[in-house]
Amino acid sequence: MAVYTIVNADEIAAFIDEYDVGEVISFKGIAEGVENSNYLLTTTKNHFILTLYEKRVNENDLPFFLGLMDHLAHKGINCATPIADREGNILKTLCGRPAALISFLDGLSVSRPSVQNCRELGAALAEMHLAVADFKLSRKNDLSIEGWKTLAEECDARADECQKGLRNIIADEMEDLSNHWPTDLPTGIIHADLFPDNVFFLNGKLSGLIDYYFACSDMLVYDVAICLNAWCFEADGAFNVTKAAGLIREYDAIRPLSDSEKNALPLLCRGAALRFMLTRLYDWLNRVEGALVKTKDPLEYLAKLTFHQQVKSAGEYGVDMGI
Amino acid sequence: MAVYTIVNADEIAAFIDEYDVGEVISFKGIAEGVENSNYLLTTTKNHFILTLYEKRVNENDLPFFLGLMDHLAHKGINCATPIADREGNILKTLCGRPAALISFLDGLSVSRPSVQNCRELGAALAEMHLAVADFKLSRKNDLSIEGWKTLAEECDARADECQKGLRNIIADEMEDLSNHWPTDLPTGIIHADLFPDNVFFLNGKLSGLIDYYFACSDMLVYDVAICLNAWCFEADGAFNVTKAAGLIREYDAIRPLSDSEKNALPLLCRGAALRFMLTRLYDWLNRVEGALVKTKDPLEYLAKLTFHQQVKSAGEYGVDMGI
Numbered sequence: 001m002a003v004y005t006i007v008n009a010d011e012i013a014a015f016i017d018e019y020d021v022g023e024v025i026s027f028k029g030i031a032e033g034v035e036n037s038n039y040l041l042t043t044t045k046n047h048f049i050l051t052l053y054e055k056r057v058n059e060n061d062l063p064f065f066l067g068l069m070d071h072l073a074h075k076g077i078n079c080a081t082p083i084a085d086r087e088g089n090i091l092k093t094l095c096g097r098p099a100a101l102i103s104f105l106d107g108l109s110v111s112r113p114s115v116q117n118c119r120e121l122g123a124a125l126a127e128m129h130l131a132v133a134d135f136k137l138s139r140k141n142d143l144s145i146e147g148w149k150t151l152a153e154e155c156d157a158r159a160d161e162c163q164k165g166l167r168n169i170i171a172d173e174m175e176d177l178s179n180h181w182p183t184d185l186p187t188g189i190i191h192a193d194l195f196p197d198n199v200f201f202l203n204g205k206l207s208g209l210i211d212y213y214f215a216c217s218d219m220l221v222y223d224v225a226i227c228l229n230a231w232c233f234e235a236d237g238a239f240n241v242t243k244a245a246g247l248i249r250e251y252d253a254i255r256p257l258s259d260s261e262k263n264a265l266p267l268l269c270r271g272a273a274l275r276f277m278l279t280r281l282y283d284w285l286n287r288v289e290g291a292l293v294k295t296k297d298p299l300e301y302l303a304k305l306t307f308h309q310q311v312k313s314a315g316e317y318g319v320d321m322g323i
Numbered sequence: 324m325a326v327y328t329i330v331n332a333d334e335i336a337a338f339i340d341e342y343d344v345g346e347v348i349s350f351k352g353i354a355e356g357v358e359n360s361n362y363l364l365t366t367t368k369n370h371f372i373l374t375l376y377e378k379r380v381n382e383n384d385l386p387f388f389l390g391l392m393d394h395l396a397h398k399g400i401n402c403a404t405p406i407a408d409r410e411g412n413i414l415k416t417l418c419g420r421p422a423a424l425i426s427f428l429d430g431l432s433v434s435r436p437s438v439q440n441c442r443e444l445g446a447a448l449a450e451m452h453l454a455v456a457d458f459k460l461s462r463k464n465d466l467s468i469e470g471w472k473t474l475a476e477e478c479d480a481r482a483d484e485c486q487k488g489l490r491n492i493i494a495d496e497m498e499d500l501s502n503h504w505p506t507d508l509p510t511g512i513i514h515a516d517l518f519p520d521n522v523f524f525l526n527g528k529l530s531g532l533i534d535y536y537f538a539c540s541d542m543l544v545y546d547v548a549i550c551l552n553a554w555c556f557e558a559d560g561a562f563n564v565t566k567a568a569g570l571i572r573e574y575d576a577i578r579p580l581s582d583s584e585k586n587a588l589p590l591l592c593r594g595a596a597l598r599f600m601l602t603r604l605y606d607w608l609n610r611v612e613g614a615l616v617k618t619k620d621p622l623e624y625l626a627k628l629t630f631h632q633q634v635k636s637a638g639e640y641g642v643d644m645g646i
Contacts, residue, residue, distance in 0.1 A: 008434035031352035106348040111331035
């Protein structure tokens with residue numbers, strides 16, 4: 001929720017002059033994301049997002065992220081797309097930071113997704129997974145099993161500051177997931193962070209997916225597991241099986257899930273819940289008192305993990321097991 | 324640089340439905356100001372700023388601030404204007420906070436004002452001062468002599484933490500200003516915070532004045548003194564008399580300054596410098612370590628104060644004294 005690099009009027013005018021997008025008439029820092037500096041830029045021709053990549057993003061990953069967005073846009077997926085300058089460059093430099101001009105996507109994110117929102121999300125996710133099939137670049141998922149192990153070790157000594165017993169819960173879950181994490185499911189490029197704030201709707205229809213800065217190579221159905229965690233629990237913690245069933249059914253109609261993928265869902269949902277619990281726990285343990293960025297509650301994901309641990313089959317998520 | 328109240332898609336749609344401004348197609352928190360929550364809102368018809376007034380703003384002052392913006396807009400001053408809903412209300416409630424929908428002003432603020440920028444600022448300030456002459460409401464300046472005394476007392480014990488000797492400098496200046504502060508100069512509604520980030524330019528022309536949330540009743544020429552402090556010092560601390568002369572000359576051409584007003588300028592410039600030094604010092608002494616909001620440097624205004632203390636006549640600001 002901050003702008004880290006302040007860009008002044010002369011700098012932005014000179015930067016935009018290298019593109020064929022008209023002249024700047026407005027330029028405002030927007031409170032979106034904690035990783036990068038984002039500006040909403042209006043020119044005489046259109047609206048854009050200007051992103052300056054700050055130190056939390058690995059510069060070496062930028063060609064992958066921007067290339068992915070460009071690839072998806074060319075495949076007709078509604079997503080923010082990097083704009084090329086007159087010389088064809090999409091990754092540029094501004095105020096000493098890597099920077100990209102990105103197309104502006106109309107729409108609003110929903111804070112309380114409806115069943116219909118979940119259905120549309122399932123369809124959009126499947127379409128994205130089909131569209132990335134011929135994308136040439138790849139990127140290791142730093143936040144899969146190995147990454148969780150590192151996070152778990154870093155949180156180990158102090159995990160119980162958050163909740164008594166959490167240290168043991170993490171250790172046990174970590175061991176179990178390590179022993180059973182699937183290695184034979186279909187892989188591809190996943191979004192890996194498709195929370196409601198990264199999905200736009202307009203007049204009740206899904207209008208676009210944004211924020212590809214966690215995208216990576218992993219099991220496609222793991223992306224579904226992340227979405228089940230992020231979209232299908234109510235504010236009171238209850239799992240909404242109607243939302244889950246709708247999400248999965250619409251996904252399955254576009255990219256059919258194999259039986260192996262369906263059967264793996266409960267375990268993958270546990271993994272996804274652990275992943276977000278661990279990053280939130282790490283941020284919570286390393287939070288700065290009084291800072292404006294509100295740390296997200298790790299215990300929300302502990303509750304989700306506990307739910308998934310009790311799920312015996314994907315049928316409990318509303319998956320049609322074809323039996 | 325933050326959004327304090329999170330407004331969700333349903334809430335904003337219901338709120339905007341009470342206006343005749345089209346349907347919401349985009350809604351983003353903007354990193355502007357530290358007092359309020361500001362959103363950039365795009366509808367099918369236009370762009371707007373939606374402001375939710377947070378606790379640092381006194382709700383009782385809102386009819387004054389919004390009424391002033393409305394008055395200025397009707398007088399043809401380029402400024403952000405509150406939009407009335409279908410029932411004619413401009414001050415509304417959203418998410419439990421007072422809220423107003425404000426027109427969106429194109430333009431960019433300059434970080435390094437040019438001489439020409441200063442000239443245009445002088446003219447726009449004078450036009451604003453003429454336009455407020457028949458505005459019916461008034462608001463006491465909480466940050467004049469009495470307010471400074473309070474701030475000075477609150478900072479007194481710890482002022483030297485910022486710089487050795489600062490406590491005595493403040494006490495001496497406070498006493499001198501109290502003894503000589505003018506009481507017989509023309510008054511009216513002043514902006515009182517017309518820093519470069521509150522003034523927009525488009526294609527080199529001044530396109531609008533924003534952020535009226537410090538506006539109050541005070542000596543009109545004190546607004547000029549604030550602008551001389553905020554616009555006419557270079558980054559290295561040097562006073563640029565060409566900028567000051569241009570600002571004052573263009574102001575004077577539209578609203579002629581009396582000899583008394585001109586003669587009072589050095590003292591008023593000292594007051595304005597002390598005012599911003601004190602609020603910055605207070606924020607600096609009460610800063611939160613690690614917080615994202617960067618506290619502004621009080622010593623920048625100590626240097627400006629020291630400069631003005633050495634000024635013997637307004638002629639040193641480039642004022643034509645007509646001698």
